[in-house]
Structures are given as structure tokens and as C-alpha cells.
Amino acid sequence: MRAETRSKRRWHIAIFLAPAVLVYTALMILPLFGTLKLSLYQQVDQQQVFVGLDNFRTLFGDPNWSESFWRALKNNTWFFIIHMLVQNPIGIAIAAMLSVPALRFKGFYRTAIFIPTILSFVIVGFAWKLILSPLWGIAPDLLKMVGLKHLFHPWLGKEEYALTTIALISVWQFVGIPMMLIYAALLSIPDEILEAGEMDGITGMKAFWKIKLPLILPSIGIISILTFVGNFNAFDLVYTMEGAMAAPNYSTEVMGTFLFRTFFGHQTQPGDPNMGATIAMMMFFIILTGVVIYLFLIQTRMRRYQF
Amino acid sequence: MQRVRHNLLNRALAHAALITYTIIALFPVVIILINSFKTRKAIFRHPLQPPTPDTFSLIGYETVLKQGDYLHYFQNSLIVTVGSLFFILLFGAMAAFALSEYRFKGNTLMGLYLAIGIMIPIRLGTVAILQFMVAAHLVNTLTALILVYTAQGLPLAIFILSEFMRQVSADLKDAGRIDGLSEYRIFFRLVLPLVRPALATVAVFNMIPIWNDLWFPLILAPGEETKTLTLGSQVFIGQFVTDWNAVLSGLSLAILPVMILYVIFSRQLIRGITSGAVK
CATH class of the missing domain: 1.10.3720.10 (MetI-like)
Structure with a gap:
């Protein structure tokens, strides 16, 4: 009985949190990581290729x-x-x-x-x-x-x-x-x-x-x-x-x-x-x-x- | 006696300085508004005079209303702003309730995670956001803007609302639980009505930046169908650089809705800021 109410409560928490966390993660946090990832890649022949810190080198070196x-x-x-x-x-x-x-x-x-x-x-x-x-x-x-x-x-x-x-x-x-x-x-x-x-x-x-x-x-x-x-x-x-x-x-x-x-x-x-x-x-x-x-x-x- | 005179002098000086600054703050707005009602000749000959029966003209407004799709832009802005506010308040209040009401593993961590967005501007993720919207076929839809503004508004909304929800009496909620109300009912029936002032504060804080934003409409929804009033007036006024009547009237029409919103909500806004909700 006790365990049941507790697990019920946990579902409430997840449901209350889910919409905000989803929207926020999808449009705020993931894009920040996506941007980080993009900054480490370059477009070569229609393909994104990992280039490490080359873009930063270009930004500061070129x-x-x-x-x-x-x-x-x-x-x-x-x-x-x-x-x-x-x-x-x-x-x-x-x-x-x-x-x-x-x-x-x-x-x-x-x-x-x-x-x-x-x-x-x-x-x-x-x-x-x-x-x-x-x-x-x-x-x-x-x-x-x-x-x-x-x-x-x-x-x-x-x-x-x-x-x-x-x-x-x-x-x-x-x-x-x-x-x-x-x-x-x-x-x-x-x-x-x-x-x-x-x-x-x-x-x-x-x-x-x-x-x-x-x-x-x-x-x-x-x-x-x-x-x-x-x-x-x-x-x-x-x-x-x-x-x-x-x-x-x-x-x-x-x-x-x-x-x-x-x-x-x-x-x-x-x-x-x-x-x-x-x-x-x-x-x-x-x-x-x-x-x-x-x-x-x-x-x-x-x-x-x-x- | 000397003290009284000193106070009077202080107050006179304060009034003088405040009036001066008020004039500086209002002058450009007033100049735009009065000149939008004048003939082209009068705009250039006597820019500082209010319109007289001789110089009064609505030609600028006629041009603007004939060519620009202001009503449509206005409608888009309204949908985006109201839609975003609705989701910010609903999702924000739900998350704030979870964080302030329940003790669970990772509560503090979740609070911190959601607070990152208070300081880090969502614009920095624009490149990836655009890719996401392209992949989801949401470019040039108002949905894209609503989603982005919801994400942008949530962190501060959750922060402010959970502060307020902590003040809602625990006895009340426990009484509800004893009466057999579900957690959802407790949230919607008991807690939400009690934090209405905080909801209004959050809404007013978010309303103006969303209404005025140029960056995301420019990048995510620049199409004619989805232009917001801010982007629409940017493009539209840019086209009429030499038609001063049209430019001035276009500007006045863009000022109008914000001023109306401000007149309606200024008390709420000022109370929100000065009540220390953002300290």
C-alpha cells in the first residue's frame, strides 16, 4: 500500500515536469550542444566531417x-x-x-x-x-x-x-x-x-x-x-x-x-x-x-x- | 527650518532632473507621432510643431494601410505572443509545482538544470535550432516561434513561480489530499488560483521581449504568411525610406499596440519588478 502511493506520487512528478523539461531540453540545451558539435565539423563535399578545433584555429589564425x-x-x-x-x-x-x-x-x-x-x-x-x-x-x-x-x-x-x-x-x-x-x-x-x-x-x-x-x-x-x-x-x-x-x-x-x-x-x-x-x-x-x-x-x- | 528649506531644494532639483529626463525619454516618440499626422511639407518645414488644421494629413496612414499587411502581421504577433505565454505559464507552473512541492532524488539538480537558461541566451543555439526546425518541417510556421519562445521563457518562469509556490500553505494542500483530491486537482484547483499574481508577473515580463523580438522571426519565420509585426514593420519601413509620411505612419502603427499593452499592464509590470520577484 505504502509503496503503491509512493510510486503513484512519482508519476505525478514526472508528468508535472515532463512538458517543461522536454521543450527546454529540445530547444535550449540540445541546440547548445548541437552548436558545439557543428563548431567541430566542416562541410566537405556535401558531408559533415569532424575537424576538431580547426574552425577555432581558422577563427583566430586566418x-x-x-x-x-x-x-x-x-x-x-x-x-x-x-x-x-x-x-x-x-x-x-x-x-x-x-x-x-x-x-x-x-x-x-x-x-x-x-x-x-x-x-x-x-x-x-x-x-x-x-x-x-x-x-x-x-x-x-x-x-x-x-x-x-x-x-x-x-x-x-x-x-x-x-x-x-x-x-x-x-x-x-x-x-x-x-x-x-x-x-x-x-x-x-x-x-x-x-x-x-x-x-x-x-x-x-x-x-x-x-x-x-x-x-x-x-x-x-x-x-x-x-x-x-x-x-x-x-x-x-x-x-x-x-x-x-x-x-x-x-x-x-x-x-x-x-x-x-x-x-x-x-x-x-x-x-x-x-x-x-x-x-x-x-x-x-x-x-x-x-x-x-x-x-x-x-x-x-x-x-x-x-x- | 534650514532642514525644511534643504528638503524643498532637494525636491525641486529632483523634479527638474526627472522632468528633463522624461522629456529625453519621450521626445523621439512624440516627434514620430505628431509628424505622422502632417503633410510632407510640414514634416520638413516645422518638424517640432504639432499638426494644425492646415498641415494635418493622413496620407501616410493611407499608403501604409493600402500596401502593408499590418493587420495580418498584427494577428501573427498576437498568436505567437499569446500562444507562447500560455505554454510558458502552464508548463512553467507545472514544473515549478513539482520542484517546490515534492522531495525527490535530483530535485536540486533539476532546478539548476532548468536555471541555466536564465543566464545563457537561447540565441546562441540558433544555428542548431534552425536545423532542428528544418528537419521538423517547422520553418515558416508560427509553431516554431511559439516553441522557441516557450523554451526561452521557461527558466525564469519556473524560478519565479517556484519561489511563490513555496509560500502556499502546506495545510491547505494536505487538507485537499485528505478530502481525496488528486495531485493534479490540488495543483489546478488549489495552487494555481493562489499564485495568480505571480503568473501575471511572469506573463508581463515575457510579453514585451516576445512581441518585440526580431532575431527569431527573421531566421525561423521570414515568410510573408508568418511575419510578425516587428519583422513586418522592419521590412516594410525599410522599403519606404524616401516616403517620409509612410515611414512615420508605419512607425506610429507599430508603436500603437505596444503602448496599448503597456497602458493596460504597466501597473502589473512595475509592481512585478519592484516587488522583488526578480531579485
């Missing part, structure tokens, strides 16, 4: 490939640095202001500032393309209003500015996420702590730097890793604004566009699933490294701040 790879990685790193230096501090600053006690219209600010985050890359990309277009002239007009017209350049078309411009547009789009997460973290700080600080004369800006900021460090850690994963996986905005060729002259190339172009091919070069898989594996290792550093170095050290 100047045609390695140049593109390092350019994509360098650009992607710059893309990430801009998000860390601009998006996250702005997000934290807005959250800090929103948490000023008795501030009115909080809900309005929060809702409005989050709007760009819900728009698709396509909308954001085209909207900014129009606004920055020298043809339409909204950007030069606005600069003229503040007497800075000479600063205007067709930023998206210049190699030296295009990547930074796109990164800043992406920052504009995603500021809402650090804002929300930090705002939530600031709300969760117990009042007693802040009051105790006030007794000791720590208020205003000082309270933010000395009390709140250390307490929200774990959330800043989460935001950093989310930014890292999101940035090294970025593709859509560059594709929408500059196309699969990452114009001008590949200057806006990130890992995502490099993968897409290699996989699908472009004008002069046919698509290559094996090299595409190789690049995807490199992205996997980069993201994994970031996640492991976060989990083992950052998160474990930050535990002590939690209450």
Missing part, C-alpha cells in the same frame, strides 16, 4: 577571420563599457531621485521613463535614424537652438561616431531597467537604518553615498551581469540601424551581427553554419565567463550586505 572577430569583440566591449558608464549611473541616479521621500508624480516619471524600454528595436532604431538624419534636420535644429549647431555630424554615417551613437541609443532605450531594479532595492532598505544615519547627521547626498549605495551593491551587481549578457548578445539595434553589414565599413560590428552574417552569408560570401556555430560558441564562452565571474566572485562576496 587574418580574414581573426580581424573580424577581434573587431567585433572590441566593438562589443566598447558597447558594454558605454552601457556601464552611462546607462547604469543614469538609472541609479533616477532611482535615487525617485526614492526621495514625499516626491510627487513618482508614478508618472517612472511610467514615462520606462516607455522606451517597451518599444521594439525596430521602432527605436528607425525613430532615431530619422531624428539624427541630416535630411530631416531635427537634430541640427535642436543644436542650433542651444547655439551648438557646429557640433552636428551625420553621426550614424561616420565610422568614428557610429558605434558610440548606437550604444547611446541603446542606453536611451534600456535606462528603465536599472532604474526599476535600483528603485526596488532602495525601497527595500529599512527606514530604521536611514533614521539611525540621520541621528548621526548623515542626510541627503551623504546618506546616499554612505548608506544607500553600499546597501544596493547586490542589485548593481545583478544589473551589471544583466547588462553584460544583454550586450554581448546584442544584434537587433545594429541590424535595424546599420544593416547586416554593420555599416559604415563594419564600424558598428558586434558579435551578434558577425554571427548573423557568417551564418547566413552576404553578398560576396556564402553562409557557413560551421563557422557561425564557432562564433556562437565563442559568444557562449564569453557570456559564461562573465556569469561565472559574477556568481563566484561578486555574488558570494555581496551576501553579507543582505538583510
Whole structure:
């Protein structure tokens, strides 16, 4: 009797788990292994042949490939640095202001500032393309209003500015996420702590730097890793604004566009699933490294701040 | 006294900064919307002015609605989003219930296995996913997109839902068991209704990324029949580069559904984020 109910229970567990595990395994885990496998094979005379690490050797050894790879990685790193230096501090600053006690219209600010985050890359990309277009002239007009017209350049078309411009547009789009997460973290700080600080004369800006900021460090850690994963996986905005060729002259190339172009091919070069898989594996290792550093170095050290 | 004045100043500064940033956040959207209702001449002469009776024109919308199959794209996006959300919530809640309710061998391991996908983007498996879809004859079907988004959404859904399900009182479930309810009934009748707020949070989190995704529609379902609104507007707007009325109206029509969803669900979304569901 006992054994019977136990075995019955086991069936429930399997049935509850099965659909999720099946879909997840078939479309998330197996494709990752499939991609790993593809990266170790090459197409020779209509046949997939095992070549070991040859594709990785090509990626790093062949100047045609390695140049593109390092350019994509360098650009992607710059893309990430801009998000860390601009998006996250702005997000934290807005959250800090929103948490000023008795501030009115909080809900309005929060809702409005989050709007760009819900728009698709396509909308954001085209909207900014129009606004920055020298043809339409909204950007030069606005600069003229503040007497800075000479600063205007067709930023998206210049190699030296295009990547930074796109990164800043992406920052504009995603500021809402650090804002929300930090705002939530600031709300969760117990009042007693802040009051105790006030007794000791720590208020205003000082309270933010000395009390709140250390307490929200774990959330800043989460935001950093989310930014890292999101940035090294970025593709859509560059594709929408500059196309699969990452114009001008590949200057806006990130890992995502490099993968897409290699996989699908472009004008002069046919698509290559094996090299595409190789690049995807490199992205996997980069993201994994970031996640492991976060989990083992950052998160474990930050535990002590939690209450 | 000094303290009060100090607070007032702080608040005024905070308002000034927040208003400035709100303008930066909304300006591009507003510019697109107001110009979509203007004549071509007015778009270029006075881009910053709202439409007046003189400059008002719907010519862009006429072009877009005549040429683009917006309604069809919209329908595809709706099917994909609603379908994916349904399976994410159903399968996610079932798995979360198994993990939080029963003690069995490999429970922790299974939890970790399912959590990998929270951090590793599903896009990295695209090459193999496409091969799988080709082999299963699912390329250019909405089913392919629903399957991929379900797999993409499950890890975080399971993580959040099992946190919430642990809080459902054990007494309640045991009472159900004594009354002879099967485990399935306990799940569907007792537990699911109690975690409805968590289900809503998960749905709102997943809704926007699925609706806005460009990568998978571009790779798995680029055919005319299966284009989603995001991919459709990308292709469509790209074709009209020189017809500014059409481009602006196309953009406005793409903004509209997301804004409606946001207005309906923003409270849920903000509550979800700020309640610490993702900490």
C-alpha cells in the first residue's frame, strides 16, 4: 500500500515536469550542444566531417577571420563599457531621485521613463535614424537652438561616431531597467537604518553615498551581469540601424551581427553554419565567463550586505 | 527650518532632473507621432510643431494601410505572443509545482538544470535550432516561434513561480489530499488560483521581449504568411525610406499596440519588478 502511493506520487512528478523539461531540453540545451558539435565539423563535399578545433584555429589564425572577430569583440566591449558608464549611473541616479521621500508624480516619471524600454528595436532604431538624419534636420535644429549647431555630424554615417551613437541609443532605450531594479532595492532598505544615519547627521547626498549605495551593491551587481549578457548578445539595434553589414565599413560590428552574417552569408560570401556555430560558441564562452565571474566572485562576496 | 528649506531644494532639483529626463525619454516618440499626422511639407518645414488644421494629413496612414499587411502581421504577433505565454505559464507552473512541492532524488539538480537558461541566451543555439526546425518541417510556421519562445521563457518562469509556490500553505494542500483530491486537482484547483499574481508577473515580463523580438522571426519565420509585426514593420519601413509620411505612419502603427499593452499592464509590470520577484 505504502509503496503503491509512493510510486503513484512519482508519476505525478514526472508528468508535472515532463512538458517543461522536454521543450527546454529540445530547444535550449540540445541546440547548445548541437552548436558545439557543428563548431567541430566542416562541410566537405556535401558531408559533415569532424575537424576538431580547426574552425577555432581558422577563427583566430586566418587574418580574414581573426580581424573580424577581434573587431567585433572590441566593438562589443566598447558597447558594454558605454552601457556601464552611462546607462547604469543614469538609472541609479533616477532611482535615487525617485526614492526621495514625499516626491510627487513618482508614478508618472517612472511610467514615462520606462516607455522606451517597451518599444521594439525596430521602432527605436528607425525613430532615431530619422531624428539624427541630416535630411530631416531635427537634430541640427535642436543644436542650433542651444547655439551648438557646429557640433552636428551625420553621426550614424561616420565610422568614428557610429558605434558610440548606437550604444547611446541603446542606453536611451534600456535606462528603465536599472532604474526599476535600483528603485526596488532602495525601497527595500529599512527606514530604521536611514533614521539611525540621520541621528548621526548623515542626510541627503551623504546618506546616499554612505548608506544607500553600499546597501544596493547586490542589485548593481545583478544589473551589471544583466547588462553584460544583454550586450554581448546584442544584434537587433545594429541590424535595424546599420544593416547586416554593420555599416559604415563594419564600424558598428558586434558579435551578434558577425554571427548573423557568417551564418547566413552576404553578398560576396556564402553562409557557413560551421563557422557561425564557432562564433556562437565563442559568444557562449564569453557570456559564461562573465556569469561565472559574477556568481563566484561578486555574488558570494555581496551576501553579507543582505538583510 | 534650514532642514525644511534643504528638503524643498532637494525636491525641486529632483523634479527638474526627472522632468528633463522624461522629456529625453519621450521626445523621439512624440516627434514620430505628431509628424505622422502632417503633410510632407510640414514634416520638413516645422518638424517640432504639432499638426494644425492646415498641415494635418493622413496620407501616410493611407499608403501604409493600402500596401502593408499590418493587420495580418498584427494577428501573427498576437498568436505567437499569446500562444507562447500560455505554454510558458502552464508548463512553467507545472514544473515549478513539482520542484517546490515534492522531495525527490535530483530535485536540486533539476532546478539548476532548468536555471541555466536564465543566464545563457537561447540565441546562441540558433544555428542548431534552425536545423532542428528544418528537419521538423517547422520553418515558416508560427509553431516554431511559439516553441522557441516557450523554451526561452521557461527558466525564469519556473524560478519565479517556484519561489511563490513555496509560500502556499502546506495545510491547505494536505487538507485537499485528505478530502481525496488528486495531485493534479490540488495543483489546478488549489495552487494555481493562489499564485495568480505571480503568473501575471511572469506573463508581463515575457510579453514585451516576445512581441518585440526580431532575431527569431527573421531566421525561423521570414515568410510573408508568418511575419510578425516587428519583422513586418522592419521590412516594410525599410522599403519606404524616401516616403517620409509612410515611414512615420508605419512607425506610429507599430508603436500603437505596444503602448496599448503597456497602458493596460504597466501597473502589473512595475509592481512585478519592484516587488522583488526578480531579485
